[in-house]
Amino acid sequence: MGGPSPNRVSPPASPLAALTVTEMHAKRWTVRSRCRRCGLTLKVHLPSVIRVLGPDAVLWGRTFRCQRVDDGFACAGDTGYTAQTIRHGSWVGLRAATAREIQLAHANRATAAYDAYRGREPTGFDGKPSGST
């Protein structure tokens, strides 16, 4: 297998890169839910999540009751989330974002909006223009 590591092309998931479900969808992340009890793993359809929970919903640190039903018995486990930013990239568990990460995510968004207003290319959170490697 040649070429750069997928994690170099697209850094693994972080709350700074995409805090909300809308940002995850815009960046084409792949998100899965996994039950901590029965292990049932499902693809998460982000447009549906956006419709149900709203565009600013945050999955970082969030859990939901498992939806599995076997022979009439519902699983009592909780699901957590994992995300992949690019095909073959690392899966990252969506643990709760820290207050500092949330603050930085909002600051990055404000900077990107300011740069767009000034006619500059928005920069990535590493300070380099987005799209460059």
Ligand SMILES: [Zn+2]
């Ligand atoms: Zn379960």
